[in-house]
Amino acid sequence: MGAQxxxxxxxxxxxARPEGVWAAPGRVNxxxxxxxxxxxxxxxxxxxxxxxxxxxxxxxxxxxxHSADIGDGVTELRLDDLAPGGDHDWTAYPAGVVWALRxxxxxxxxxxxxxxxxxPTGAGLSSSAALEVVIALALNDLYxxxxxxxxxxxxxxxxxxxxxxxPTGIMDQTASACCETGHAxxxxxxxxxxxxxxxxxxxxxxxxxxxxTQVKHAHSGGEYGKxxxxxxxxxxxxxxxxxxxxxxxxxxAALARLGDEADVVPLVRHVVTENERVERTVAxxxxxxxxxxxxxxxxxxxxxxxxxxISCPELDLVVDTALAGxxxxxxMTGGGFGGSAIVLAEAADVETLTKSVEAAFAAAGFTAPxxxxxxxxxxARRLV
Numbered sequence: 109m110g111a112q113x114x115x116x117x118x119x120x121x122x123x124a125r126p127e128g129v130w131a132a133p134g135r136v137n138x139x140x141x142x143x144x145x146x147x148x149x150x151x152x153x154x155x156x157x158x159x160x161x162x163x164x165x166x167x168x169x170x171x172x173x174h175s176a177d178i179g180d181g182v183t184e185l186r187l188d189d190l191a192p193g194g195d196h197d198w199t200a201y202p203a204g205v206v207w208a209l210r211x212x213x214x215x216x217x218x219x220x221x222x223x224x225x226x227x228p229t230g231a232g233l234s235s236s237a238a239l240e241v242v243i244a245l246a247l248n249d250l251y252x253x254x255x256x257x258x259x260x261x262x263x264x265x266x267x268x269x270x271x272x273x274x275p276t277g278i279m280d281q282t283a284s285a286c287c288e289t290g291h292a293x294x295x296x297x298x299x300x301x302x303x304x305x306x307x308x309x310x311x312x313x314x315x316x317x318x319x320x321t322q323v324k325h326a327h328s329g330g331e332y333g334k335x336x337x338x339x340x341x342x343x344x345x346x347x348x349x350x351x352x353x354x355x356x357x358x359x360x361a362a363l364a365r366l367g368d369e370a371d372v373v374p375l376v377r378h379v380v381t382e383n384e385r386v387e388r389t390v391a392x393x394x395x396x397x398x399x400x401x402x403x404x405x406x407x408x409x410x411x412x413x414x415x416x417x418i419s420c421p422e423l424d425l426v427v428d429t430a431l432a433g434x435x436x437x438x439x440m441t442g443g444g445f446g447g448s449a450i451v452l453a454e455a456a457d458v459e460t461l462t463k464s465v466e467a468a469f470a471a472a473g474f475t476a477p478x479x480x481x482x483x484x485x486x487x488a489r490r491l492v
Contacts, residue, residue, distance in 0.1 A: 111129040111131075111160065111162075111491040111492045112492075113224075114129055114160045114161070114162045114176075114222060114223075114224050115129050115162045115492060117162070117176060117222055117224075118162035118164075118220070118222040121174055121182060121220075121222055122164070122172070122220045122222075124164065126162035126163055126164045126220075126222070126492075127163065127164040127165060127250055128162070128163060128246065128249065128250065128490055128491075128492055129160060129161065129162045129163075129490070129491045129492040130160070130161050130163065130242050130245050130246040130249070130488065130489070130490050130491060131158045131159065131160045131161075131242060131488065131489060131491050132158060132159050132237075132238045132239075132240075132241035132242035132245060132284045132285070132487070132488035133154040133155050133156070133157060133158040133159075133227070133238055133284055133287070133485055133486070133487060133488070134154070134155045134157045134158065134159075134227035134228075134233040134234045134235055134237070134238045134284070135152045135153065135154050135155060135233065135234045135237070135238075135280060135283035135284060135287065136152065136153060136155060136233065136316070136318060136441055136448075136450060136482045137150060137151065137152045137279065137283075137441050137442065138151045138152065138153060138292050138307075138316075138389065138401075138405075138441075138450070139151050139382075139385055139386050139389045139401075139404065139405060139408055139439075140152075140279070140382060140383070140385070140386040141382060141408065141412055141416075141440075141441070141442075141443075141444075142277075142335060142336075142339070142378065142379065142382070142412075142416060142418075142443075142444075143277075143297070143352075143379055143382050143383055143386070144276075144277025144278050144279040144295075144297045145275070145276070145277035145278075145297075145336055145339070146277075146297075146339050146343070146350050146351040146352055146379045147297055147298040147349070147350035147351070147352035147353075148297060148298075148350075148351070148352045148379060148382070148383045148386075149294070149295070149296060149297070149383050149386035149387060150277075150279040150293075150295050150297060150386065151292050151293065151294050151295070151305070151386050151389060151390065152279055152280075152282075152283035152287065152292065152293055152295070153283070153287055153291065153292040153293060153307060153482075153484040153485075154283060154284065154287035154288075154289075154484065154485045154486060154487050155227070155233060155318075155482060155483070155485055156483055156485040157225075157226045157227045157228070157233065157238075158225070158226060158227065158238060158242075159223060159224070159225040159226075159227060159235070159238040159239045159241075159242045160223070160224050160225070160242065160491070161221055161222070161223045161242045161243060161246055162221070162222045163219055163220065163221050163222075163243075163246040163247070163250065164219065164220045164250075165217065165218065165219055165250050165251070166217060166218030166219055166220060167217045167218060168217070168218055169186060169187045169188060169217060169218050170184060170185070170186060170187070170218045171184070171185045171186075171187055171190075171202075171203060171206055171218055171219055171221070172184050172185075172219070172220045172221065173185070173199050173202055173203070173221050173223070174221065174222045174223070175198060175222075175223045175224070175225075176222070176223065176224035177223075177224060177225055178198060183199050185199070185203055187206065187210065187216065187217075187218060190203055190204075190206060190207040190210075190271075191207070192204075192207075192270050192271045192273070193271075193273065195271075195272075198239070200271060200272045201236050201239045201240050201243075201267070201268070201272060202221060202223070202239060202240070202243045203271070204240070204267030204268065204270075204271030204272050205240050205243045205244050205247070205263065205264060205267045206219070206243070206247070207267065207271050208263045208264070208266045208267040208270075208271065209244070209247060209253070209263060211266075212263060214251065214253050215251070216247060216251060219246075219247065219250075221243065221246075223239065223242070225238060225239065228320055228478070229324070230323075230324030230446065230447065231320040231321075231322075231324075231442070231447050231448050231478075232440075232441055232442020232443060232444075232446070232447025232448045233318070233320075233442065233447070233448060234280040234283065234284060234442075236268060236272075236274075236280070237264065237268075237280035237281045237283070237284045238284050240264035240267055240268060240281060240284075241260065241261070241264055241281055241284040241285050241488050242488060244260045244263060244264050244285075245260060245285070245488045245489075245490070246490075248260060249490060257282070257285040257286040257487070257488070258282060258285070258286065258300050258302075260281075260285050260488075261278060261281035261282040261284075261285045261286070262278065262281075264281040264285075265277070265278050265281050268281075274332075275332060275333050275336050276332075276443075277297060278295075278297050278300070279295065279297065282295055282300070282302075283295075283487070284487060284488055285487055285488050286302060286487050287484070287485070287486070287487040288304050288484075288486065288487060289484060289485055289486045290306065290307065290308050290484050291304040291305055291306055291307055291484055292304075292305045292307040292393070292484060293305070294386070294390050297352075298350070298352055303390075305390060305393050305394065306393070307393065307398075307484050308484075309398060309452075310455070310483075312398050312399070313454060313455050313456075314398060314399065314436075314452065314453065314454060314455060315452075315453055315454075315455050315458050315481055316450055316451070316452055316453075316481065316482045317450065317451040317453060317458065317461070317462070317479055317480070317481060317482065318441075318448050318449075318450055318479070318480055318481075318482045319426045319430075319448060319449045319450070319451060319465055319477050319478070319479050320447070320448045320477055320478040320479075320480075321420075321422035321423060321426065321446060321447065321448065321449065321474070321475075321477050322422075322474075322475040322476070322477060322478065323420055323422050323423075323445075323446030323447065323475075324446055324447075331418070331445055332443055332444075332445070335375060335416060335418065338371060338372055338375045339351055339375050339376070339379060341369075341372055342366065342369070342372040342373075342375055342376040345365075345366060345369060345372065346362055346365060346366070346376075351376060351379040351380060352379075352383065354376065354379075354380050355380075356380055356381070356383070356384040359376075359377065359380045359381070362376065362380070363376065363377060374414070374415035374416070374417070375415065375416060377411075377415050378411045378412065378415040378416045381407075381411055382408060382411060385404050385407060385408050388404055389401050389404050392404070398452075399436055399452075401436075401437065401452065402435070402436030402437025402452045403436075403437055404437065405437035405438060405439045405450070405452060406427070406431065406437045406438060406439060408439045409423075409427050409438065409439030409440055409449075412439065412440055412444065413440075416444070418440075418443070418444025418445055419440055419444060420444075420445060420446055421472075421474075422446070422469070422474055422477075423440040423444075423446070423447075423449050425465075425468055425469065425472060425474070426438065426440075426449040426451070426465055426477070427439060427440070427449055427451075429464050429465050429468040430449075430451040430453070430461055430464070430465060432464075433457070433460060433461045433464045433465075434453070434454075434457055434460075434461070435451045435452060435453045435457070435461055436452045436453060436454070437451075437452045438450065438451045438452065450482065451465075458481075462479045465477060465479065466479070
């Protein structure tokens with residue numbers, strides 16, 4: 109999807125050329141799932157799939173929104189009327205960003221927006237974060253707000269948490285705003301410190317496949333919120349602000365202190381062990397041994413499936429089929445209850461593994477999956 113195409117459509121809709129065109133990517137989380145709202149470690153990287161927005165300022169307190177992907181007409185909103193819970197469709201994401209910026213004291217007087225996205229929706233690849241970040245970056249540039257990537261990510265997270273009502277952590281927005289080409293982002297969500305870790309699998313004869321199961325999920329659904337509440341309960345019972353404070357070598361003692369809190373114990377175990385898996389993955393990549401991360405990815409899937417209980421038959425089938433076919437590792441990625449899995453494989457095995465997964469889905473009577481290679485790409489940026 110070209111910037112020129114988006115700009116041309118903007119001109120057709122609004123009768124003038126946009127002031128600029130911006131892009132923000134979706135993301136794949138390599139490792140570190142459901143740790144971000146527990147002040148833990150995550151390791152996402154940006155996809156080439158992105159949301160693109162052509163935007164111009166207005167001065168009359170009106171926000172006009174149009175999406176090439178929805179098929180509806182232009183939606184017109186009054187900035188003074190924006191309030192959490194007021195929007196219940198895709199417009200809640202860009203409107204929520206405008207609301208969050210104004211709530212933070214930034215003088216936004218309106219905008220015309222035309223959006224188009226290639227990030228699959230409901231696939232666990234952060235289509236909503238891409239939409240939020242592209243709007244935030246455009247308004248940051250147009251209104252000269254001077255906000256850095258991590259500050260934009262914080263405002264976008266607030267938009268999703270408060271305005272949309274989805275209890276997500278900070279990872280998705282930070283990945284979309286801050287990732288770099290050819291790298292994975294090692295993010296400490298407690299202090300938002302970042303390290304770019306080189307992640308060039310092609311140079312090592314490897315590939316990372318994304319398998320979109322076509323099973324849709326929604327972060328604002330109740331099950332995601334229940335897991336987050338359970339983690340917060342575990343932290344409170346252990347007397348810490350967040351589960352990040354529980355060290356890996358202190359896990360057994362912490363679980364013993366939880367006693368018969370059967371609903372909390374597996375959640376705590378997942379978060380603490382997942383933080384350790386992120387650190388192990390970083391160490392292996394920095395040591396130049398990317399093949400060795402395969403078993404770590406698979407461990408992560410088992411923990412998400414058995415302890416956090418957020419997998420589904422389609423995700424498990426991807427992982428089991430890929431591993432049986434010789435993949436180095438595989439796991440679900442994203443919030444769970446559907447979405448996508450990732451598969452680490454030798455480049456020579458990609459075609460065979462893809463066909464095996466497709467055949468397994470057909471045999472199980474599942475909707476055919478979408479399979480593509482994940483290439484670490486650039487974060488949010490201005491195109492025009």
